[in-house]
Amino acid sequence: METALEATGLTRSFSGIRAVDDVSLSIPAGGVVGLIGANGAGKTTFVNIVTGYLRPDSGTVTCGTRDITGLGPRRIRRLGVSRSFQIPQLFLELTVFENLLLAVRVAGTNRGGFLHPLRPANDARAQAEVDRMIGRFRLEPYRAQPVGEVPGGIRKLLDVAMATVDHPQVLLLDEPTSGVAAKEKFGFMDLVMDALSEERAAVLFVEHDMEIVRRYADRLIVFHEGRVLLDDTPEHVLADADVRRFVTGAKA
Numbered sequence: 001m002e003t004a005l006e007a008t009g010l011t012r013s014f015s016g017i018r019a020v021d022d023v024s025l026s027i028p029a030g031g032v033v034g035l036i037g038a039n040g041a042g043k044t045t046f047v048n049i050v051t052g053y054l055r056p057d058s059g060t061v062t063c064g065t066r067d068i069t070g071l072g073p074r075r076i077r078r079l080g081v082s083r084s085f086q087i088p089q090l091f092l093e094l095t096v097f098e099n100l101l102l103a104v105r106v107a108g109t110n111r112g113g114f115l116h117p118l119r120p121a122n123d124a125r126a127q128a129e130v131d132r133m134i135g136r137f138r139l140e141p142y143r144a145q146p147v148g149e150v151p152g153g154i155r156k157l158l159d160v161a162m163a164t165v166d167h168p169q170v171l172l173l174d175e176p177t178s179g180v181a182a183k184e185k186f187g188f189m190d191l192v193m194d195a196l197s198e199e200r201a202a203v204l205f206v207e208h209d210m211e212i213v214r215r216y217a218d219r220l221i222v223f224h225e226g227r228v229l230l231d232d233t234p235e236h237v238l239a240d241a242d243v244r245r246f247v248t249g250a251k252a
């Protein structure tokens, strides 16, 4: 199967502590992979390295056949690896439409070269891409509302939509359901996963909610103290004694 993203031997220390320690993993094109682990296991550090927010001390990251190790976040975004954040990074005074337009400009793979993110909204292609995302993520009712006035769940959805503009090959979602009301989490994930599947993006999502990983991941990777403890089907991983002991806290 074609590989969308591959990390090999990634290592990163902070003050002598190995937050990510010789991690190798791959995400197949179109795959949906969950990443779990206790607090401090290195999940966010891994996502930050892959998306260019942190440099690794050693190791490589490739997207398709392209080596993206150590490139900056914008460059990596343009090469097809995108992310959302645990706490959405949005402009609260701007509308949903305007936030998406900024995301399209920043993603800026746009055939004509780089567009300044704050240029007036006058190019048809960018607006068409925004309209496509508004439809894909069912954001039409909120289109003209300032983001500061929309519900938290809609902000999370908008954050994922902003990460999805311009056809990324791989999306890394950092705790997509944190901040989403418990009764809305499945509806939220159904919408997100359907949209990402339609976009044919591979997904790696960091998640603490085991109901969510069981339902949406077709493979699960477990981090423990910066290393890959297990990489298998959700069924096998969630039944594993070490995973129960170190991560999920469930009794064997």
Ligand SMILES: Nc1ncnc2c1ncn2[C@@H]1O[C@H](COP(=O)(O)OP(=O)(O)OP(=O)(O)O)[C@@H](O)[C@H]1O
Binding pocket: 014, 015, 017, 018, 019, 037, 038, 039, 040, 041, 042, 043, 044, 045, 046
């Ligand atoms: N910028 C930093 N400076 C110093 N230490 C850091 C930094 N970022 C992460 N760490 C440390 O690296 C280790 C891994 O942290 P990381 O945030 O990647 O874990 P995590 O699995 O994402 O945890 P959580 O589930 O709580 O978000 C922790 O010991 C953390 O304290």
